[in-house]
Amino acid sequence: MTETAQISMMTSEQVSSLIQAGQRVWVAGDEALLSTLPKGDWIGATTPYFMTEEGGAHTQQSLQVTILPKEVAKISARFYSAEELCGLAADYPANGFAYILIPAFSKAHSVFAQDCSNWPGVFDRPLIGWIAGVNVDQIGSATPKVFNGLTGESSAEKAVVMHVELVSELMAHANIINLFEPAAGDVLTFPAVGFDVTECFVNGEARNFSAYLTEHAYDTRLPLVADYMGAHVNVSVRSVDALAGKVSFYAPVFPGVEYKAAAPVADYATEFRNRLVDNHENPVFTCNCILNYLYAGLEGTKTGDWTGPITFGEIAYMLLNQTLVYLTFEKAS
Structure with a gap:
């Protein structure tokens, strides 16, 4: 059995009400909207691109919210500088996972991408998350940010991580959908x-x-x-x-x-949509790559029942490209 979370587009006022009511949430959207949210049990990051219930969308007028399900027993969150990231596994929960958000083009982005596989204990729990971004036509002029709602602070240089403890009956799993296979030919x-x-x-x-x-x-x-x-x-x-x-x-x-x-994909958009429709898992969280969004023409296109932020990089233990990453909760064996 897989537990679910509610993922939907909301106004900043609606998200504020959720936070003030004590909901534990993850938030994605424009910096101006994220900056209006009150302190509470949330973390978030910037992106104007989303998979929504209506289809792929580009908007700076709404926030996308993941409401964590009741099976989440406890959370904690903190910023990690580029130099501190190597120790993030020391804060892993006994049973659960870590959700990480990193600003694109930051030192933390570079350090995580190049060094994370060498860090002690990093693979001991599922590590899932994404790279914050901005409008593609504003790269170089706008700055991606991540937010720690517990402290009310944001950062363009540090990563923010929420460590999530699950009830003992469940285990978390990080999963990947990748359209691409290596072609025959040069190594x-x-x-x-x-x-x-x-x-x-x-x-x-x-x-x-x-x-x-x-x-x-x-x-x-x-x-x-x-x-x-x-x-x-x-x-x-x-x-x-x-x-x-x-x-x-x-x-x-x-x-x-x-x-x-990579071997060519005959019809990028159709194959991508088919892979999502054919996957019958019920994800707690999903994020998708900005390159899939652009190359598969996902704006306005419904991707089955899958919703979540479109990102400048996906994280499932390590930094990934052109994949869809998702998190599931399963019954502990």
Whole structure:
């Protein structure tokens, strides 16, 4: 049996009433609206993009709220600086999960993306969350923020984490839906960890990566795909600068990991919608990638019964791209 949470679009006044009534909530939306909310049992982050009950939406006039179900026994929340994030597992609940929100383009974003798999205990409990964003046409001029409602503070540099204790009868699970599979062909490796790449190895031969992608007329809507402990993980291309010979990604590549180009998806929008409709789990929380929203044309399109924020990166233990991440509660065995 999976427990559920209520996820819906609301006015800031409606959300304020929920918080004042003692509801435990997660909130997503515009900074101006989030800043009006009272102190209480909530955390939140900025994004103007959502999967709603009516379909994909772009709005700065409403907030999206996840009301945590009664099976949540206890919560705590705090900010973590980039330097403090390595110790976040020390605060994990005995039975439950951690929900993490990180501002895009911050030092915390970079540190988490590149280092989290090396932190002690980080995989001991489900870690799920997302990267806060802004309007895509305001990148560089607007600043993503995260909010700790328990203290009434916000930050553009720190992560905020809510540690959630569940009743003993339930366990939390972090789950991923990924459309992409590695294609047959060249094996790509990289000499160093990072979001920006100049050199790579193609089947062991050193190449300039920008030149390689240009030579192959690579469709940058398709990510690179790697096998991380049995799961296919995407690294999405942000830009290819042929003049500078540099390629930038939305998540870092790692040395010692083999990557392949993703196999093309015949109809991105249809396949994405079908995968959601065919999945009969009942998620407590869902978030989806801004690239899926843009490339699959999800604005105005209903994605089954799935609702949640559209994000600048999804987190299921580590930073992911072009995936849908969701959280379920299951009966403890």
